[in-house]
Amino acid sequence: MLNVPVTMLLQLIRGVSGSMDKDGICHCVVYLPNNAIYLQQLEQLQNTAQELMGKYEQELSRVSEYAHAIEDQENQVLEMNSTLNSRNPTFLASSYEFPAFNLLRLELEGAQELVAQLKTNRRVSGVSDLLHELQSQVANASLTLKLLAESDQRSFRALRQEVDVLESRLHECEREKEQEETSIHPDPPLSPGSCAHGGLQKVSRPLVVQLNWRGFSYKSGAWGRDSAPSPASSLFWVAPLREDGRYFDYYRLHKSYDDLVLLKNYEQWKMGYGDGSGNTVYKNFMYFNYYGTSEMAKVDLSSNSLVLRRPLPGATYNNRFSYAGVPWKDLDFAGDEKGLWVLYATEESKGNLVVSLLNASTLEVEKTWHTSQYKPALSGAFMACGVLYALRSLSTRQEEIFYAFDTTTGQEHQLSILLDKMLETLQGINYCPLDHKLYVYNDGYLVNYDLSFVTLKSRPPAKRPSGTQAPPKAVKHNKGSRT
Structure with missing residues (x-):
């Protein structure tokens, strides 16, 4: 039987x-006939059928498990999306790069290959309906897995964009709120030439005055007003370089800000021996690098006469250690409440920025400080109340005042004060103690900034080298009204 x-x-x-x-x-x-061959074939056929049916049931069970695993994975991803607490660009994007996902994908591919092999086997034609159903289930599971991965990646990208927009709006709201509070509760103005503060706190938005008087092609240069604490007159000066970005030959003087804006009542002079955009004006004298040398030059603005030339000991020149993006600025002169300064580099300092206090009458070096900042890595620097502030470029539209060196204490510390710019390069930067402004020559345009300082009442703690004493506390102190 x-x-x-x-x-x-x-x-x-x-x-x-x-x-x-x-x-x-x-x-x-x-x-059956007494023939062993027929009996062996019948037994072999029966064993083959049982083996194939076992494989069908095993693969069908695996597909069912894979379907449940995919559903659990999808629920987990949706839960992670809803509870996203941090901006991690690789967290969700890599959800489907886990080893479990790769193993699941490989097993589904193996199941598809097995079904294809079974369908080509002529000895299993009696179960074609079951094979067709099995193949459809495996194909659907693979498609579901692929669509789930693609959908998750698209959802993550869309979520990232929304988060970026929201964060941008949040920062803008915080900035507007800060400006509104400042306008409602303004601090008392800082008196002209005063250093009764705890250092620089922030920089205002740029105010574009106008294009330089020689035109857009003259992208390099410098401008400002007399940087002495109490100048005899409110003299404004503009000194574009030639189109080569090096040679300084012409400059204009204006007796007031209104005359500068209206381009009237000016004196125009020609010198013909300036080098770079490191000029400054201090007590009605202009100081600059004499062309092709390491010499400092001093010109009397009342007569446009060269009154003094003096070499700066050890200073490099001819574009040896200039600022990043600003060539030929080997000697960078600066005036502030403490006096006349020159910023430069030497071979001995290995290109690091050196600060020297000058005797404004004789141009002798009275005292020198060495900083830890490599001058060609900086985009510019200026002095205010005897403190050196160094800048670096963050992008084509933003700079950061990131470093300060106090010549009074010899201490240096890190800052993070952002400075927006209209165009890419700040060629000339001059500070004026009279109105606490920065006068910046920005790719041919004359731009200025209001500086805000902190008073010595409740100064916030500043980053300082280990082993130093904490500075006194301070509160924010804004500058006075615009010129």
Whole structure:
């Protein structure tokens, strides 16, 4: 008696009567010929059928498990999206790069290959419907996995964009709120030439005055007003360089800010021996680098006469250690409440910025300080109340005042004061103690900034080298009204 499916015996047995029970199994009595070959083939066929059915059930069970795993993975990703607390650009984007996901993808690909092999096997034609269903389920599972990964990545990118927009709006709101509070509760103005403060706190937005008088092609130069604490007159000066960005030959003087804006009541002079955009004006004298040398030059603005030339000991020249993006600025002169200064580099300092206090009458070096900042890595520097402030470029539209060196204490510390700019390069930077402004020559345009300082009442703690005493506390102190 054999209990086997009818389809397995049709090829060997025909016309045999039998009966079928309630389970649909056919019972029949067959007298087979005494031939071992037929019996071996029948036994082999029965074993093959049982083996294939076992594999079908195993693969079908795996597909079901994969479908549940995909659903759990999708729920987990959605939960992570909803509870995103930090901007980690690789967190969600890599959700589908986990080893479990790769293993799942590889197993599905293996299941597809197995189904394809089974379909090509002629001995399993009796289960074609089951194979077709199995193939469809595996294909659907693979497609679901792919769509889930792509959908998650798109969702993450969209979420990142929304977060960026929201953060930008938040920063703008904070900035507007700070400006509004400042306008409602302004601090008392800082008196002209006063150093009764705890250092620089922030810089205002840029105010573009006008294009320099020689035109847009003259991108390099410097401008400002007399940087003495109490000048005899409110003299404004503009000194564009030639189009080569090096040679300084012409300058104009204006007796007032209104005359400068209206381009009237000016004196125009020609010198013909200036080098770079490190000029400054201090007590009605202009100081600059004499062309092609390490010499300092002094010109009387009342007569446009060269009154003094003096070499600066150890200073490099001919563009040896100039600022980043600003060539030929080997000697950078600056005036502030403490006196006349020159910023430069030497071979001995290995290109690091050196600060020297000058005797304004004789140009002798009275005292020198060495900083830790490599001059060609800086985009510019200026002095205010005996403190050196160094800048570096963050982008084409923003600078950062990141470093300060106090010549009174010899201490240096890090800052982070942002300075917006209209164009890419700040060629000339001059500070004026009279109105606490920065006068910046920005790619041919005359731009100025209001500086805000902190008073000595409740100064916030500043970063300082280890082993130094904490500075006194301070509060914010804004400058006076615009000129």
